[in-house]
Amino acid sequence: MELIEPTYTLKSRYLFTASFRADGSSKFPKGNKFSYFPSGAFAWKMNEEAFLKNVKEIDQLKLRLSYGRTGNQSINTLAALAMMSKKYYSFNTAQGTTGSPIINMGVIPGTIGSDKLRWETTDQYNVGVDLSLFNSRVNFTADLYYKYTTDLLITEQLPGISGYQSVVRNIGSVVNKGLELNLGTVNMNTKNFTWTSDLNISFNKNRVKNIGSGDRIPITPTAIMQGHFLDVFYVREGYPIGAMFGYKTDGLYQCRDFSDFYDANGTFISDKAQQKAIYDNIKGNNGQFTLREGVVSRGNAVEPGYLKLKKQGEGDVITSDDKVYLGSNEPKFFGGFTNRFSYKNVELSIFLQFSYGNKLFNTNHAMLRGYNNYNIEQQYYDNMWTIDRQNAPLHIYSDNIGRQTATELQAEDASYLKIKEISFSYRLPKKAMRHLGVKGAKVFVSGINLFTFTKYSWYDPEFSSTNPLTGGLDKYSYPTARTFNAGFSIDL
Structure with a gap:
């Protein structure tokens, strides 16, 4: 690494700084290491x-511009x-055609190299304002940024x-742009x-601008269980990194959708007892139900x-082709x-x-809703469809395809409000502490991750992922621990 960083100040109010660095990495091929x-x-x-110097209410007003790669x-x-x-091969047997096979070890091509692989780079532009008012009782900061990332390092799945199976390539570009606001106030000071307050809020928009050839790159996360939820995540032009795709749902198949529940005149049999008799007869004989013409089929027996x-x-x-964008994290x-x-x-x-x-x-419920006909969670069991409970909202546990298919039902709203931390402390009177030979002492208690308000159905909507391409994948995430601390400190 080489670094050059000059700075310059003009008239104590115009500040300039610049830097230039060269980084090298042995991960890249010759010619692209730096x-x-x-x-x-x-x-x-x-x-x-001069036009603001006499405005007493303004303690500081600074405009900032920056660029960096x-x-x-x-x-x-x-x-x-x-x-x-x-790779191990069996070429022949030890004793003609009747003995045990001889296992030989050889080598085969494993991964494709790339002599064009190079650094992924990000150019960022920032405009910022710092404002301090009323003897620093109000402090405000705003930053507007635009980040353009090119030559993304992506593992591409191969046919x-x-x-x-895959190869690492430099593919496409991504744009991040957003606004960050910070406000600090001294509300009361007697x-x-x-009483002081600090508020920070950030708005960010991420979009894939280009992925080279094709219109999408499928990402198959290894974390998705045993063949469930295939082809959920794509890198796709016009969508954010970590975009999820799946099907919209249209409720459940009902008796009215099947010809089996109509009489010879084409009239629907609405009597519940007759419906149950027809249903039990077909199920008891391992038969198949016949969808009516015009009813949407999943392409398999339903x-x-x-x-x-x-x-x-x-x-x-x-x-x-019926898959739609379901959202992102x-x-x-x-x-x-x-x-x-x-x-x-x-x-x-x-x-x-x-x-x-x-x-x-949210993949967490999949293994708890009839997988191998066990591990059925109570909430699901009480709300799944049966012939005696046809208004229930959840599909029957034997619907393996329905459980394994990526739909809007798994793409859950993970918005939340957390009481993240509350701390309370009491500083013992200094006069009493001096009698004990110490400058001061403080006792304190605190609680972390106390309450979460959310519609998300699993334990905690706040979790971290190591792969931004599948950052919204929640598989058995462990909830953030609720922690309580108590203690005291002494100033000697």
Whole structure:
């Protein structure tokens, strides 16, 4: 790494800085190991200008402009190299055709190398304002940014006919743009009582601008269980990173959707006892129900109580073309709000955290809704369809395809408001402490992750993922622990 960073200040109110660095990585092939990252920034202390210098209410007003380029090398150390893999073969037997086979070890092509692999780079432009008013009782910061990332390092899935599974390539570009706001206020400040507040909120929009050839790159996360929910995540032009795709649902198949529940005159048999007799007879004889003409088919055998998918175009058979965008884990906005209260020797702090508009693909219920006819959660059992409970909202447990198919039912709203932390402290009187030979002492208690207000049906909508391409995938995520602390401190 080489770094050059000059700075310059003019008239104490115009500030300039620039830097230039060169970084190298052995992960990339010869000729692409190094990349270059310039940056520059300008700040203008506007409150020092003659037209604002006498405005007493303004303590500081600063305009900031900046540009910088950064790089990403987060790939496997050997991703650029063509690798061989060991493979075992049986060429013959030890004793003619009747003995045990002789197992021989050989090597086969394992991964495809890329002599063109290079750094992923991000160019970011920022415009910011810092404002302080009324002897710093109001402090406001706003930052508007635009980030353009090119040569994305993406593991691309390859067709089976190639003999390989995947290859790391530089593919496409992504844009991130957004606004970050911070507001700090001193609401009350008297001899014995102080109340301050800090609010931060961020708005970010992420979009894939280009992915080279084709219109999508399927991402198959290994975390999705045993063949369930295939082809949920795509890198696709015009959509955010981590976009989820699946089917819209149209309720459940009901008796009215099947010819079996109509008499010879084509009249629907509405009597519940007769419906049950017909249903039990077909099920008892391992028969199949016959869909009426015009009723949308999933392309496989269905029966009353199975999940019905919504057709997006013409026809009455569901295909992969009927998948739609279900959302992503990118929130419309997120942030935090802190209030601090101080009265004489007592201090109280309350921190709220919030996120709005993001979705998570919740796979957690799949294994608890009839997988192998066991592990059925109570809430599901009480609300699933049966011939005696046809108004129930959830599909019958034997609907394996319905349970394994990615739909809007798994893409849940993960917006939340959390009481993230509350802390309380009491500082013991200094006079009493001096008698004990110490400068001061404080006792405190705090609670972290106390309450969460959300519609999300699993334990916690706040969890982290190591893969941004499938950042919204929630599979058995462990809830954030609720923690309580108590203690004391002494100033010697």
